[in-house]
Amino acid sequence: MTDATMIEAVGLTRRFGGFTAVKDVSARFERGKITSVIGPNGAGKSTFFNMLSGSLKPSNGRILFEGQDITGLAQHRFAPLGIAKSFQITSVFPQLSVLENVRLASQALVSRYDFWTPRARLEGLREIALGLLSEVGLEARADGVAGTLAHGEQRALEVTMALASRPRLLLLDEPTAGMSPEETVAMMALIRKLASERTIILVEHKMKLVMGVSDAIVVLHHGELIAAGTPDEIRGNEQVKRVYLGERQH
Template identity: 60%
Template sequence: MSATPILEVRHASRFYGKFKALSDVSVSFRAGELTAIIGPNGAGKSTFFNVISGGVPPSAGQVLFQGQDITGIAPHEFARLGIAKSFQITNVFKHLSAHENVRVALQMQTTRFQLLRPRSHYRELIERADALLARVGLQACRDKLAGDLAHGQQRSLEVAMALACEPKLLLMDEPTAGMSPEETLVMMDLIRRLAQERTVILVEHKMKMVMGLCNRLIVLHHGELLVDGTPEEIRNNAEVKRVYLGQG
């Protein structure tokens, strides 16, 4: 395994006026890990996700991907680098079919700079879209409109779209938000399978879920890094119990 972290955050802070949403956070992520960023409401999780996903630049500090400084680069450049994002609010084209959604995502990666393509290329796009739908368990919903899919299925479709750029790093913002218990179990199983192929970092507020899912947890509190450790270490940490578990 490479000694260089796949993602490294160095002394990142983020201000909104006088409010400091993130304060001097430094953390690194090894390739192949499944990590959750957790914390109570107002802990800075969403701000941290926005900083590492390119949604907002840090007010201070750096973000590095595979040793390359990516601080402040345009969000659309992240996919080119091998970073994909899945957001808390589902972002799919509801008037298109599931297959068309994934095909659009693939075309954005493969035809951006080439207008003339042989017919065989579009056959390849169709086959790749079918493969991505199968990977997230949506092959039976291929021709359904995205707007007609259940909420959990729409989230899985968004993941399939995120996988179109074949990312090395997948960032997921509260992937089970708004899901039923059954949908949550399906998404957890999908995340486990995805983590066997790439590095996954997710932001979640469901402590019980991530305890049984991730091999590493990072706890934020008031915009600061509180604890970084294994689920067992987090479960037994007195500070976590005080600021997080005690609130549940």
């Protein structure tokens, strides 16, 4: 691992009974870059992504974060290390305000390591939450009910909640799933903005977004790594064209 590498997968394998979903995948993700993980349905993207985020333990292989072996570490220990994940399915609290959603995410992190202080006395959480909402452009919706937000805004709110832990590495699982073209453009702009201060890994199906936003791309097929490189290198890779880019995209 070099200083430029933030997180590295070394021979990652994941088996479910007799089925191998990911087989011996090694890949490096550089600090300060946006890297997309792509591949056809059933390629093993989600399984690989879930191992990187700590929600799934590998059957074999290692995960190194800034040189530290974090293989098999309990998922709740990832946030203190500087790793956060936004899920494919929106998981906001729809009955609470936008601000309360972010404040609760911040409070969970503060109170987890401060057992003796009453939560009502924890200071600065509102200001922290407003700052995060400002970062993603949702400050004007702070007092609105989260459940009334448009789908794209709810996804942006969920990303904001992931930012509450101040991660250096942000993992985004299909951040534009279900979005309109206009919402997708807004999310692309947000991802680029967030990448100015942190490393981002995302799983995404929309190739226009992937090619437009990524610094690097990792391609999986049948659970194996078949290519890794810049968008231009991936565009020109004949094997990738055969197994993925040649497929009809939505």
